[in-house]
Amino acid sequence: MDSMKVSAKILPKEISEGIFILKNSLKPGDKLITLGAGNVRDWGLAFLKD
Numbered sequence: 001m002d003s004m005k006v007s008a009k010i011l012p013k014e015i016s017e018g019i020f021i022l023k024n025s026l027k028p029g030d031k032l033i034t035l036g037a038g039n040v041r042d043w044g045l046a047f048l049k050d
Contacts, residue, residue, distance in 0.1 A: 015039070015046050022047055 009025060011018035026032060032047065034040045 011043070015043060018043060019047055019050050023050070 007025070009021060011021060022032065032044070034044050
């Protein structure tokens, strides 16, 4: 099994700022897992739409 690199990010409250961070952090083939409460679903949808 290939070595898996795991990293965590704490994103700012503003979704648009967080999307910028995610785009610069994720590479093709990476998986995004969101954990939390509140607007976590909104984050995922905004990332997929952008």
